[in-house]
Amino acid sequence: HTLICPADDEELERIRESPEGAEVMSNNADFMRTLEQLSGKKMTDWVSVRDLLDTLTIERSRNLKIPDWALPLWGNMTRVAKYTTILNYNSALHNRLRAGLMIREILRHSDEVINGKSNVKLYMYAAHDVLIAAFTSAFGVFNQLAVPSSTAVITELHEDADGNFYIQMLFKNDTTRKPYRLEIPGCEGFRCNLKTFKAIAKPYVVEDWRQECGLEALPGGTNLFP
Known part of the structure; x- marks a missing residue:
């Protein structure tokens, strides 16, 4: 729910x-x-x-x-x-409140890997179609179609030969073919420089989701993800 x-x-x-x-x-x-x-x-x-x-x-x-x-x-x-x-996913606020925490976590985990604080290779999250639609809308890659069951959005952190980090985003909504590569507006092709990716993501990053939603704080603070 x-x-x-x-x-x-x-x-x-x-x-x-x-x-x-x-x-x-x-x-x-x-x-x-x-x-x-x-x-x-x-x-x-x-x-x-x-x-x-x-x-x-x-x-x-x-x-x-x-x-x-x-x-x-x-x-x-x-x-x-x-x-x-x-209409709904054309709202930046709606997308921020529904996908902002996930975007924050992706950026946090990327920084941890880059700074040598983590060697975790994969994080997997189960989510509703609402989050997937809001997430892809935030980055301008939502296809405005109903999100089918078992859809996956894959966000990969890569490092090129020169030591530059970039993000590659993929979308899988069909079990019969490989994931689609997504070209994020504002990025160069399918590779999105991490600095550019962070700039695109910044308006959607939520630090205290409950406060922004108008809810009381819970024990544990704002870190709702592992």
Whole structure:
């Protein structure tokens, strides 16, 4: 389950009430009412439609029976759900609150390796599609498509022959092929100089996530990752 963050909830509400969000809600009000009646689930916005579509997609992938009304409405559900990626992940604040801690950790671990304080070769984290979408959006490489199950974002630290460090980012959302190399805007090709990578990441780095979210502090401080 995605962690509760009141400040992010406020940002998503601002997006819903923005001119663009209000237009989407108005244009799709009848359709969302129809979905409410058919599914029994309250449709408050495009994220609600996305959540319903996710559930149906998972059931369908496991060869479970889905309601008769679902397939005829699949195209429209996909269309409305896409506003989650078009609008929500266009918000720098939303991306910061959802991916900022992970970005901070990647930078921290990179510095530890460079400074000889760590010889760890690999860190692996399990995450929701929300974090993956926010993370890739922060670096300008999100493809604005629904994030499928078992998707992986790989961030590699490399050192070239001259002792310069760079980041290479890869994206794997298909088990039948090798990961896609991602070209981060502002970087030279698929190799992103570490200094440039840090500059791109800086606006999204969160030091005290709970404070920014408007939550009380917990024992252990701000270090929520190992």
